Amino acid sequence: MKKTLSGIAAANDLASPPRTQDSPPGPVPGTRTTETYIRTVARDIYVWAWPMINIYNRRLAFKQAPKVGLMNGVLPFAPLNRMAMLSDYIQPSQRWVACPNQDVVYGAGIAALDETAVVVQVPDFGKRFWVYQLVDLRTDSFARLGVMHGSKPGFYLLVGPTWDGAVPEGINGVFRSSTSTAFVVPRVFQDDTPEDKQAIQSVITGIDMYPLAEFDGTTKQRDWHGLPELPSPTGDSGSGETRWVFPDKFIDELSAVLADAPPMPGEEARYAQAHALIELARNDAQLKQAVLDEATRAEQEVVTPLLQFRNFGIPLANHWTTVDNSAQFGTDYFTRTAIAKSNILVNAPAETKYVYQDLDASGARLNGHNKYTITFAKGQLPPVRGFWSLTMYDAAHFFVENPIQRYSLGTKNRDLKSSPDGSLTLYVQTDEPGDPLQRSNWLPAPRDADFSLFVRAYWPDAAITDKTWTPPGVVKAS
Numbered sequence: 001m002k003k004t005l006s007g008i009a010a011a012n013d014l015a016s017p018p019r020t021q022d023s024p025p026g027p028v029p030g031t032r033t034t035e036t037y038i039r040t041v042a043r044d045i046y047v048w049a050w051p052m053i054n055i056y057n058r059r060l061a062f063k064q065a066p067k068v069g070l071m072n073g074v075l076p077f078a079p080l081n082r083m084a085m086l087s088d089y090i091q092p093s094q095r096w097v098a099c100p101n102q103d104v105v106y107g108a109g110i111a112a113l114d115e116t117a118v119v120v121q122v123p124d125f126g127k128r129f130w131v132y133q134l135v136d137l138r139t140d141s142f143a144r145l146g147v148m149h150g151s152k153p154g155f156y157l158l159v160g161p162t163w164d165g166a167v168p169e170g171i172n173g174v175f176r177s178s179t180s181t182a183f184v185v186p187r188v189f190q191d192d193t194p195e196d197k198q199a200i201q202s203v204i205t206g207i208d209m210y211p212l213a214e215f216d217g218t219t220k221q222r223d224w225h226g227l228p229e230l231p232s233p234t235g236d237s238g239s240g241e242t243r244w245v246f247p248d249k250f251i252d253e254l255s256a257v258l259a260d261a262p263p264m265p266g267e268e269a270r271y272a273q274a275h276a277l278i279e280l281a282r283n284d285a286q287l288k289q290a291v292l293d294e295a296t297r298a299e300q301e302v303v304t305p306l307l308q309f310r311n312f313g314i315p316l317a318n319h320w321t322t323v324d325n326s327a328q329f330g331t332d333y334f335t336r337t338a339i340a341k342s343n344i345l346v347n348a349p350a351e352t353k354y355v356y357q358d359l360d361a362s363g364a365r366l367n368g369h370n371k372y373t374i375t376f377a378k379g380q381l382p383p384v385r386g387f388w389s390l391t392m393y394d395a396a397h398f399f400v401e402n403p404i405q406r407y408s409l410g411t412k413n414r415d416l417k418s419s420p421d422g423s424l425t426l427y428v429q430t431d432e433p434g435d436p437l438q439r440s441n442w443l444p445a446p447r448d449a450d451f452s453l454f455v456r457a458y459w460p461d462a463a464i465t466d467k468t469w470t471p472p473g474v475v476k477a478s
Contacts, residue, residue, distance in 0.1 A: 025268045025269045025271075025272040026269055026271075026272025026273045026275070026276050027272070027273065027276045029276075029279070033280075035286075035287060035290050038277070038280065038287055038290055038291060038294075039290055039291075039293075039294040041273060041277055042251075042277060042290070042291040042294040042295060042298075043294050043295075043297070043298045043302070045254070045270075045273070045274050045277055046247070046250055046294070046295045046298045046299070047298055047302050047303060047333070047334075047337055048270070048333045048337070049250070049254060049257060049274070050245055050303055050337045050340060050341070051138060051139050051336050051337055051339075051340035051344070052137050052138055052257045052260075052261055053244070053245045053250055053253055053254070053257055054244040054245050054340055054344065055137050055138075055139065055181060055183060056137065056181065056253060056256065056257050056260065057244045057245065057253070058096075058110065058183070058244060059080070059110050059112065059181050061233045061234055062077065062078065062079065062080055062109075062110040063079070063080050063112075064233040065077050065078050065079045065082075065230060065233075066079070066230065067079065067228065067230070068082055068083070068084045068227065069084060069227045069228040069229065069230040070084065070086075070227045070228070070229055070230060071096070071230050071231075071232050072093075072094070072229065072230075072231070072232050073229035074090065074091040074093055074094045075090070075094045075096050075097075075108070076106060076107055076108035076109070077108075077230050078108070078109050080110055080111070080112040080115065081109070081110075081111055081112055081115065081116055081118050081209070081210065081211050082109055082209060082210060083107055083108065083109030083184060083186075083207070083208055083209035083210075084107065084108060084109065084224075084227060085105070085106070085107035085186070085204055085207055085222075085224040086105050086106050086107065086224065087105065087201060087204065087224045087225050088105060088190075088197060089102040089104075089105065089190070090102065090106055092398070092399035092401060092405075092407060095239075095240070095241055095242050095398065096234075096241070096242050097241070097344065097345060098240075098241040098307075098342065098343055098344065098396070098397040098398065099342070099343035099391075099393060099397045099398075099454060100398070100399070101389065101391055101408060101456060102192075102391075102399075102407050102408050102412075103189065103190075103387065103389045103391075103408065103410065103411075103412055103456065103458070104187040104188055104189055104190060105187075105188045105190050105200060105204060106185065106186070106187060107184075107185065107186040107187075107204075107207055108183075108184070108185050109183075109184045109209045110181065110182070110183055110184070111158055111177075111181070111182040111183075111184060111209070112180065112181065113158065113159060113160030113161075113163065113177055113179075113180050113181070113182055114160055114180035114260075115211075116211040116212055116213065117157055117158060117159040117160070117163055117165060117211075117212040118157070118158050118209055118210065118211055118212060119155050119156070119157055119158075119171075119209065119210055119211075119212055119214070119215045120132065120134075120145075120155070120156045120157075120158060120184060120208075120209050121154075121155060121206055121207060121208045121209070121219060121220065122145070122151065122152075122153050122154060122155075122156065122172075122206075122207075123153055123203060123204075123205070123206025123207060123219070124153040124203075124206075125147065125153075125188065125203055126203070128188060128189055128200070128203065129147055129188070129189035129386045129387060129458060129459065130146060130147055130186070130187065130188045130189065131145070131146030131147065131148070131186075131187050131347060131351050131352070131458075132145040132146060132184065132185070132186045132187075133183070133184070133185040133186075133187065133327070133345060133347055133351075134158065134175060134177075134182060134183075134184055135182065135183050135327055135345065136177045136178050136179040136181065136182055136183075136261070137179035137180070137181045137182075137257070137260050137261045138178075138179065138261060138329065138336065139183075139327065139329065139336060139339070139340060139344065139345065139346075140178075140327055140328060140329055140330070141327040141328060141347075141348045142175055142176065142177045142178060142182070143156075143158075143175035144348075145175070146351055147386070147459065148350060148351055148385070148386070148459045151172075152172055153206075154170075154171075154172040155170055155171050155172055155215065155217075156171065156172050156173050156174070156175060157171045157173070157174045157175070157212065158174075158175050158177065158182055158184070159174060159175070159176050159177070160176070160177055160179075160180050161176065161177065161178055161179065161180070161262060163176070165212075168212075168215060168217075169217070170215075170217040171215075178261070178262070178264070179260050179261040179262075180260045180261075181260055181261075183345060184209055185345055186207050187347075188200065188203065188204060188207075189386070189387055189412070189458070190412065191412050191414065192412040192413055192414075193414060201223075201224075201225070204224060205221045205222055205223060205224070206219055206220075206221060207222075208220050208222055239394070239396045239398065240396040240398075241396065241397070241398075245299070245303075247292060247295035247296040247298070247299050248292050248295075248296070250292075250295050251277070251278060251281045251288065251291055251292065251295070254274060254277075254278055255275075255278055258271060258274060258275065264330075264331070266331070267331075277291065303337065303341055304341075306337060306338040306341040306342055307341055307342050307396075307397065308342070308358060309321055309342060309356035309357065309358050309452060310356075310358040310359060311338070312334070312335060312338035312342075313335075313338070313356060316355065316467065316470045316471075317470045317473075318361050318470070318471065318472065318473035318474070319357065319358075319359040319360075319361070319363055319473070320355050320356065320357050320455075320470060320471050321355070321356045321357075322353065322354060322355045322356065322467075323335055323339065323354070324349060324465075325349070326339060326346040326347065326348060326349055326352075326354060327346055327347060327348040327349075328348055328349070342356075342397065343397065343454075349460075349465055350459075350460075350465070351458070351459065352456055352457065352458050352459075352460070353456075353457040353460040353464045353465060354454065354455070354456060354457075355454070355455040355457070355470070355471055356452065356453075356454055356455075357452060357453040357454070357455075357471075357474060358450075358452050359474070360372060360473070360474045360475065360476045361473030361474055361475050361476070362476065364476070365450055366445075366450060366451050366452065366453065366474065367448070367449065367450050367451070368429075368430045368445040368446040368447050368448055368449050368450075368451060369447075369448045370429075370476050370477065371427070371428070371429035371476070371477040372427075372428040372429065372445075372474050372475060372476055372477065373425050373426065373427055373428070373474075373475050373477060374390070374425070374426045374428065374453075374471070374472055374473075374474055374475070375423055375424070375425040375426075375472055375475070376423060376424045376425075376426075376472060377422075377423050377472070378421060378422030378423050379422070380469070380472075381424065382455060382457045382460075382464065382469070382471070383457075383460070383461035383463045383464060383469055384411075384457045384458060384459055384460050384461060384464070385459040385460075385461060386457075386458030386459030386460075387410065387411035387412065387458050387459075388410050388411055388455065388456060388457050388458065389408045389409065389410030389411065389412065389455070389456045390408060390409050390410055390426060390443065390453060390454070390455055391407060391408040391453070391454045391456065392407060392408065392428070392443050392444065392445060392451060392452075392453060392454075393451060393452045393453075393454060394446050394449065394450075394451055394452075395449065395450045395451065395452070397452065400444060400445065400446045400451065402444035403444075404432075404442075404444065406442070406443065406444060408443070409426055409441065409443050410456075413440070415440045416440055416441055417437055417438070417440050417441055424441070425438075425441060426441050426442075426443055427441055427442045427443065428443045428445050428453070428474065429442070429444075429445055429477075430444065430445050430446065430447045430448075453474065455471050
């Protein structure tokens with residue numbers, strides 16, 4: 001008898017039981033394995049979980065804040081489900097967050113959505129640029145809240161993945177996080193002038209965050225001047241970013257992190273393997289030591305190099321790089337960890353486009369031993385509906401202390417000088433330019449040390465997001 005394909009399939013179906021949802025997504029408990037394989041799994045899980053452990057440990061730090069204030073007198077710091085705001089640009093001495101900027105007045109708060117839903121207040125900013133960054137434990141954005149989204153002033157509710165309470169009258173909208181931890185960072189544009197620094201004060205008094213139980217439909221006002229100085233709960237010495245991920249602690253913290261962030265669709269097997277790794281390390285001291293050893297190697301060999309912008313991202317002309325999925329990483333684990341290491345807490349691309357540079361136009365490392373120029377041709381400034389800036393960072397991605405206390409140039413600088421042909425040249429060098437007309441366009445660089453440059457385009461036009469426009473090269477002076 002001639003067999004048909006359907007007949008063969010039917011016969012095979014009778015011979016082979018179908019896969020079911022009961023099939024284990026990961027290793028069968030008690031399965032013997034090798035140390036080499038455990039090291040392979042440990043490295044993968046460590047790099048994948050690095051951003052989540054980073055945010056988790058920041059949450060633990062904020063939990064220690066005794067009240068709303070400024071950590072070390074320079075950084076917004078508040079108990080969980082509260083917020084603190086600066087009243088001016090962030091100071092160059094802070095080391096909690098790499099790649100800060102002096103374009104906006106920052107706020108910061110961490111919501112523990114497993115404890116309570118929280119209310120976020122949005123005042124009327126008028127024509128001033130503003131955006132609230134709302135990201136989950138994975139550093140993915142879970143809300144659109146800003147001028148580019150047409151968001152209205154008022155009250156917004158942030159809730160966790162399982163919250164099912166009643167939404168009170170007066171709430172403009174509800175944003176649901178996929179994790180129990182949410183980082184909230186308002187950014188409000190400020191000109192670098194005494195007049196605007198004064199004008200912004202009456203606006204930011206309406207920014208706040210608090211537990212839902214305190215919501216009464218009225219806008220709470222707070223003068224953010226004179227917040228108390230609070231001690232840091234972490235060791236903040238050194239020139240680099242405060243450490244938030246420790247290889248020797250990661251396996252002990254991983255269970256809490258996984259519980260905070262349930263698996264996304266398709267991640268079930270990864271979570272099962274992570275839980276199996278935790279259980280194995282808990283029951284076998286020798287294999288736990290192998291896990292920790294491999295985590296240390298992964299930190300040094302995989303994560304640490306991601307501080308350098310040239311080691312990740314999408315290449316652009318003149319050695320600039322960018323990413324197209326900031327705060328929308330999904331399963332792009334490499335880029336998510338790279339951003340978490342190099343410049344964590346970034347906005348989504350429609351809100352801010354980031355373009356990075358470690359190299360000059362010839363491909364050599366930027367170093368303060370040299371002088372550089374960046375020339376924007378007439379009509380070729382970054383095309384934005386908000387504003388733009390070029391910021392200088394040292395090798396650790398923090399501000400470079402300098403005598404004129406200037407760390408960036410851009411829209412906020414009202415005294416930039418264009419050339420007669422309409423172009424704008426910025427001078428990146430250690431010493432003040434000899435020509436006094438160039439001083440307004442001078443961005444101080446560290447003396448004889450490597451540095452990086454960083455273009456921010458807030459509310460970018462399509463020409464930036466589709467890469468029709470890219471920054472000009474950083475040209476070494478002859």
